[in-house]
Amino acid sequence: MKREIFEFFASLVERSSGISIATGKEYLLESRLDELAKSLGYRDHEQLYQVARTRLTRQLLDQIVDALTTNETYFFRDQHPFEALRKVVIPELVKKRQAERRLRFWSAACSTGQEPYSLAILLREYFPDLVSSWRIEILASDISESALEKARKGVYNQIEVNRGLPVSFLVKYFKQVGAHWEISEEIKRMVTFRKINLIEPLRVGPFEVILCRYVLIYFAQAMKKRVWDNLCRVLTPGGYLFLGATEIPPHLPPDMEKKILGKTICFRKKD
Numbered sequence: 591m592k593r594e595i596f597e598f599f600a601s602l603v604e605r606s607s608g609i610s611i612a613t614g615k616e617y618l619l620e621s622r623l624d625e626l627a628k629s630l631g632y633r634d635h636e637q638l639y640q641v642a643r644t645r646l647t648r649q650l651l652d653q654i655v656d657a658l659t660t661n662e663t664y665f666f667r668d669q670h671p672f673e674a675l676r677k678v679v680i681p682e683l684v685k686k687r688q689a690e691r692r693l694r695f696w697s698a699a700c701s702t703g704q705e706p707y708s709l710a711i712l713l714r715e716y717f718p719d720l721v722s723s724w725r726i727e728i729l730a731s732d733i734s735e736s737a738l739e740k741a742r743k744g745v746y747n748q749i750e751v752n753r754g755l756p757v758s759f760l761v762k763y764f765k766q767v768g769a770h771w772e773i774s775e776e777i778k779r780m781v782t783f784r785k786i787n788l789i790e791p792l793r794v795g796p797f798e799v800i801l802c803r804y805v806l807i808y809f810a811q812a813m814k815k816r817v818w819d820n821l822c823r824v825l826t827p828g829g830y831l832f833l834g835a836t837e838i839p840p841h842l843p844p845d846m847e848k849k850i851l852g853k854t855i856c857f858r859k860k861d
């Protein structure tokens with residue numbers, strides 16, 4: 591890929607999504623942009639470049655960003671955070687919110703939906719009274735429209751349901767449709783999907799729990815810090831924020847504390 595084309599797309603994507611594409615990833619950029627170019631009726635990424643450079647529309651920009659996101663995810667990813675939610679976080683929040691009887695969760699880069707649906711399944715399975723008599727809100731958002739479209743459908747193939755989902759949950763919360771599995775209405779209803787770009791000012795919240803896992807790793811340090819600060823801001827006092835297992839926050843603001851819950855590390859906003 592020509593240097594000038596790489597720099598154009600890398601800079602465009604970083605400015606509009608925070609995703610930082612390092613040099614050395616030219617091949618990745620080229621193959622994804624070739625694919626997008628073909629799907630839009632262009633010859634290849636070079637022709638797409640000419641179009642993007644001279645007449646970039648909002649729609650085309652969204653399609654380019656979408657093509658360059660990494661949507662890797664699976665049900666109950668890493669397991670331990672979900673155990674921490676079940677054993678410590680949710681019971682603690684339930685005690686705290688007896689008066690309001692309301693809990694708000696946010697899966698802040700939900701990709702194709704496995705993360706918020708895992709949370710909804712966990713709540714329905716282990717906290718049925720809460721689901722039936724409290725206001726339980728699960729907001730799930732992502733920048734990728736195509737990932738959100740799949741998430742809203744809630745239909746997964748055999749390989750996807752084999753990744754992380756216990757068979758008992760598959761049988762209980764999904765119905766088989768041909769070669770695919772569709773999540774049940776009762777779980778789907780619990781989750782609201784919205785397109786939210788994390789680098790823009792956040793107009794949501796506050797939340798008792800935020801999952802923002804495996805997304806800040808794609809951002810450069812300054813952007814990571816900005817998004818992290820914004821996430822901490824929309825957390826309620828006593829609320830919990832989870833990053834991916836391998837992720838380290840850029841810094842710990844004075845009102846946040848690090849918590850080790852079983853085999854997971856998370857971050858709690860002080861009361």
Ligand SMILES: C[S@@+](CC[C@H](N)C(=O)[O-])C[C@H]1O[C@@H](n2cnc3c(N)ncnc32)[C@H](O)[C@@H]1O
Nearest residue numbers: 607659662663699701732733734787788803805
């Ligand atoms: C690797 S997936 C992680 C999905 C899920 N959180 C998990 O841990 O399994 C990263 C997601 O971050 C999303 N993403 C990247 N930049 C974003 C941004 N600026 N705002 C919102 N979502 C973004 C991508 O579209 C992708 O779906």
